[in-house]
Amino acid sequence: MKRFAPSTWFRCAGIAWLAVAGVATAAPATAPWSLLPQPARLSPAPSGAMDIADGGVILVHGADIQQVQSIAERFAQRVADTNGLHLRVVTTDAAHPAITFDVDAKADIADDAGYRITVNEGGILVTARTPRGAFYGSVTAWQLLTPAGWTRGAPVKVAYGVIEDHPRFAWRALLLDSGRHYQSVAEIKQLIDWMSANKLNVLLWHLTEDQGWRLEIPKYPELTTIGACRKAVGLDAELTGSAEQPYCGHYSEADAREIVRYAAERYVDVVPEIDLPGHSQAAIAAYPWLGVTGKRPAVWTDWGVSPWLLNPNEKTLQFVDDVLDEVMQLFPSRYISIGGDEADKQQWNASPEVQAQMRKLGLANMDQLQGWFMSQVAAHLVEHGRTPVGWDDEIAEGATLPASQVVMSWHGDHDERVALAALKQGHDVVMTPQESLYFDHFQSDLPDEWQGPSPAATLRQAYDTVVIPKGASAADAKRIIGVQAGLWAEQMPTFAHDQHAVFPRIAALAELGWSPASARHWNDFLQRMPTELARYRALGIGYADSAFAPVFHVAAAAKGAFRIELSNQVDFGKIRYTTDGSKPGDQSTPYAKPFTLPGNTTLRAATFAPDGFELAAPRTQVLDASTLLSRDSSALATCSKQPGSRLEGARPAQGPKPVYSVDIGNMCWLWPRAALNGVTHVELTVERLTWRFGDEAKDAVVHRKTGAAGEFEIHADTCTGPLLARLPLDSAMQATGQMRLDAKVAMPSGDGVRNLCVFATGDPREGQWALARMVFSK
Template identity: 80%
Template sequence: MSRIALSGFFCRLAIAWLVATGVAVAAPAVPQWSLLPQPVKASPVGSGAVEIADGAVVSVHGADRQEVQAVAERFVQRVADTNGMHLRVATADAAHAAITFDVNPNADVVDDAGYRITVDHGGIVVTARTPRGAFYGSVTLWQLLTPPGWTRGAPVQVADGVIDDHPRFAWRALLLDSGRHFQSVADIKKLIDWMSLNKLNVLLWHITEDQGWRLEIPKYPELTKVGACRKAVGLDSELTGSPDQPYCGFYTQTEAREIVRYAAERFVDVVPEIDLPGHSQAAIAAYPWLGVTGKRPAVWTDWGVSPWLIKPDEKTLQFVDDVLDEVMQLFPSRYISIGGDEADKQQWNASPEVRAQMHKLGLANMDQLQGWFMNQVAAHLVEHGRTPVGWDDVLVAGAKLPASQVVMSWHGDDNERVALAALRQGHDVVMTPQESLYFDHYQSDLPDEWPGPPPAPTLRQAYDTVVIPDGASADEARRVIGVQAGLWAEQMPTFAHDQHAVFPRIAALSELGWSPATARDWNDFLQRMPAELARYRALGIDYADSAFAPAFHVTAADHGAFRIELSNQVSFGTIRYTTDGSLPTSQSDAYAKPLTLSANTTLRAATFAANGFELAAPRTQVLDENTLLGRDGSALATCSRQPATRLDGSRPPQGPRPIYSVDIGNACWLWPKAPLDGITHVAMTVERMTWRFGDEAKDAVVRRKASAAGEFEIHADSCTGPLLASLPLDNAVQARGQVRLDGKVAMPVGAGVRDLCVFATGDPRDGQWALARMVFSK
């Protein structure tokens, strides 16, 4: 046989071997890596690739074989579930595996959570010092196998190169509030799974609240017997099925251990939060002696800040120690959160007993008394080898926190002043500013945006979060140990809402916590988002597309036509549209400049990535004679000029649940430059909502009623200007759900275009009115 023939023989033999092991010769085109969070160092070589196909062998080498084998098996399952490609984990050493996980305590990688991925003609090797590092390597490898535009079940080419990676911060967290609304164990497990795939490693689990005590403590059974249930007020009655059926839920100790075990397998640390001394009304409802007044309150049904604080005395401290002893048995985490936020001290100030204790301790004020109390609690944790964690509120008031406490800084305003103060007092700090990392807040001003409080932390604002406060020294900066997003659940009754709020903003959080500052770039992040959104979709995550969704700006054009401008929040992707009512596709017309369309047109628009992936679902704008004469409530400004809260309305018999933009406590809206020529009639759609807004009550705006039931009034020019219409509420106050109001409009002289003020009379604490839509007609 000639040398050339022999060479060809061995070439064919090599190809056969590569196919058998799942490694094949690369195609000429080298695929691009699309990884999130961005690794510390990603070095593709520029040519060559390894192809991973169905049946590829995955092998495990080195230390901690059993734990790393479990990492490999979960990786294989993840690839099968999302990509549809079925890999095979070898039960023993495989000499010619396509993918190898190699754990060596002496490996040349940075950090126990670090890893190296090497892709070359020999296959793919993930090297780590620990199983944790191997897990994070497996997440990146999964992303390499789900590149932009992957086809389910098809072989995937992975470009040759080396990835060296490790986390920037040790604390990369998501807070989950199970006190206000309860999540099932199965849903919490899903969230832990998805967190871990974004390389987050801390679930701060908020399990005690004014609205519900959620953890079984056998020594104090009333905590869950009484404290885990509240009256089903407002929309809670839809969750329970009846206003007479209370809203209940708690986690048994067995369930808590299962969540901890499940999280540990995914290298997520569950840090429990027992909030003290505030957010404790449910505990006082269970054991009234914990409170200051001696009275038994109901488990709170409002949202906001309750005045029911536990009493800062020795008997209460014994209760807290007992609870924390059981918590420490359930949660092996080094960290335990003791809260310390939003402690409204009106009951303490009113109590002669508490004031006497404050003076006896030589303290100047109640903030210092809270500091004393929290120091006692923290000392008990430290004595048992744990590190206390808490909020920055006492620092805001100028008092000091326990020296050993890790501070979660949520007061991000004023250039992170509070976080800087905590660092200068020697605390380790976790950055969790409400302005950019409170994911329960809504994330756009789109008409179909989901409920939530203001302000709106957009995807960009989350990505641009200040992690190191301005003015911090190098030593102080080193005490910033991480970042954390908050998922407070007052307005988040379902797991679908949780998903919408967290994703895709979790991608920004992931990169904040993991990637070095020098590797972070907003425009590059956007380029990597289509592949990440495709992964979310493959995982079954119901993420928000708000950042990419098309928004319509409609104005009048000549001859009764309309001028429409299209845009999206991040100015990314191609907006494509149709004008015949059909759904846009990646082949539909691309928006390039403002459109001029005639009346009786249905305009639909959606946003697509360069590869045709749909970044945002279609939105619709109907153009007819009412388009410029009507406004949704969400398109109106509040009379206070403050951002509105978005609230769920009652679920109708058919169709989607309405969502309203409301300035809580002030049922008043502004419509600037309303077109009023020839207007004779107005129709309004409104709903009266149960008042459950707690501390918002003190700022409620009460307007004089002309009748017992009140009315909606429309005024020109200002809220005290000429009255254009008054729509009585006699038939609406007892209705459930939306009600239509109709009325005549008395046009003032020189109508034309006028600023409008629209408000409901009466006291909003008797029922908060929401405005869905108002439409004028001629």
């Protein structure tokens, strides 16, 4: 995957009134409709509304009648599935239709993908120039029928007014990595459905990786018979059922065609990605002559950047042409992605053959050789009427990319300097900064946050993504064709993980890609999110509630009591709580300001929207003698001071899988100002994780072992300060899952408030220890 480098809607009536009154405002007034992404222009009527009830008629007429009828029928099905209203689609004139879809090529609509919705006493009229516009109008119409607080099966009241809408960008994309972990055809279809409900229109399908080649290529059958399977290392064994059962999966030609067909019906373009010349270890495992060493590697079981690159010679280029010819047969998209990212050139540098090739071509370095290779690949696509797409890595290194290539810019640091460089070279650019739009990154520091690489990419960060880089000229800005989020699947082993990672951040992505800049307001977006989350819930999407989840801030109070402060990430919604262990409801005590509670109390809190919709499920904080004497890993700092990644542990016999905050390669944590007066004992809960972190091995930190198996050590003040406890790992070395270690604590004299350093000795590359929890007792 890509690596993190440290380093309004326009409410006419309301605005017109404000202009007359001489009042300024930074954000729009409340809308009568809750729509997302926010349309380009909304004109609500001063009054009036119509009812849509069960049995209502949908009339389809105008051009492209069969296509529009299919759109209307899928719209009716979505309404039935989510709202329980059953609407009937007809193509002949009907008296008093509730909803009408009218496609007219001469309609006064701003864009082929645009539409107008008029709501008045005659019903809801969706007007578009094309079926695509009618489709996007149907998405908005569905949202009109799922308003805030809707009741399933009950008539829906829709306010009068006019909605005029079209997209800001042509490329509104989600990247799906099927190379690291495989998703079924049914799961991909479901994801496409949900993307289209957010008006996204590109699925960038990452099909080849070091860890698996997923697309059938009949001319090269071993790409899938060999390249689509890897040894089930680490938690992959839980997916296959056994470490002896390899992790396999690929898509047949029929699968690919079916996904393309299904996506096209929902106006989603499937853009395949065949990553070159790096991320190719699985291909070289299938056909060793594609590499430069002559050896056959295994399909990679690690994550990170593999050094196995394709040999940049004519034989390899013929292979690539053959593969792309098959890809072009399967995928009608104008765009084909050829990757070009994270090419570790150590094997090229060590190869006399590659060195000779570089000199023969008159090139100065290996970056230029990669540029030559990618230019040959791009030229083949251009000859066949396609547009190559690739990553910005070579531009980040100061090199150039093929002039015809669309650049996906993921290096978002330094004020988007790489995107600006790509624009100055004349490329069309898709903005996909890893800092905010890599949805595999975890979303919060909550103890129950799901796994993902660091640092966090929050809902607010996604929403605030810079789409037009600072310093871009007006001409540069016109070459930014869209935005894209990345779902890199190293730590996304199941479709449940995919859903949790994508939703609700996809709502922020949708508004970035669709809504005009003037229509985007964070506070207004938050006001619309409860209704959007209710739609997700009705669709059966397992979304993350991290942005709204209660966070407990606990401190000592007088006489053994606890001072409690509650908050959430976005400072939105009403947090309500109970103190008897019962589940909070929308009538439970609302949080207003910090309060105190006695010990031996079970505090539970949840977040609710103004209409009572549960924004975040209840979280629990037990208040007892161990509360201030314990920390889980999410509440500890890393010794490197870098944010820890969240890694998943083995599935326990009961309960959810544990997730740990871990600084990969450095098994060391800090607890500042721990209050340890009178403690005599400590207990650690730990788990040993399989090392599969590839090139991160070079930065591993090794602490000297005292015993043969190693140990956890706890030191005061610094990591070389007084030793408080040593907990041998002999009993844990062969264990699967979590283990508990305990030891006596030798507190040094002096103040009981000490900075703590806890670390595991030994080499993390032989097994990365994770710390679940540490608990002191008196």
